[in-house]
Amino acid sequence: MSEKKRKRTRARSIVIAIFSIATCAFSIGASAQNATKTWRCGNTYSDQPCEGGTTVKVNDHRSDQDRRAADAGTRSVQTYADHLERTRLSQEKAANDRDQRAAREARSAALAERRLALSEQREKDRARKAASDPRRSSLNFSGGQSSRAAGDASERKKKKRKSAG
Structure with missing residues (x-):
């Protein structure tokens, strides 16, 4: 019985390995196929297809010159x-x-x-x-009673000097 289990386990491992290899090969082929196409989605360009997008040829056929x-x-x-x-x-x-x-x-x-x-x-x-402003009276004003009195006062203050002779 243990021999049967080993055979089953080995068979399962082989099946899983083959399935994994097939999956990888398929995905590489799909990505290589998409890599050659460029999609225009509205105003943008992408390497992924989009809803309502169109494929665009991007091969440059110009010469080097x-x-x-x-x-x-x-x-x-x-x-x-x-x-x-x-x-x-x-x-x-x-x-x-x-x-x-x-x-x-x-x-x-x-x-x-x-x-x-x-x-x-x-x-x-x-x-x-x-x-x-009212104007102030000046001392040079000649006229009126107050000016005579002021003039007399200035004359009285003058002293005569004694002569040296």
């Missing part, structure tokens, strides 16, 4: 695009600098205008205040 010419054209276009980008960036920077300079000058002019208006207002306030 045609490929090199196309690559050179692509490099030329890329170089020109880089040049245009640098030009655009320098123009944008110059425009930005002009705008900043104009804004700075406008702020400076507005500040100067405010300062001028403030100084003019202060001057008007000083003039109004000076006009509203």
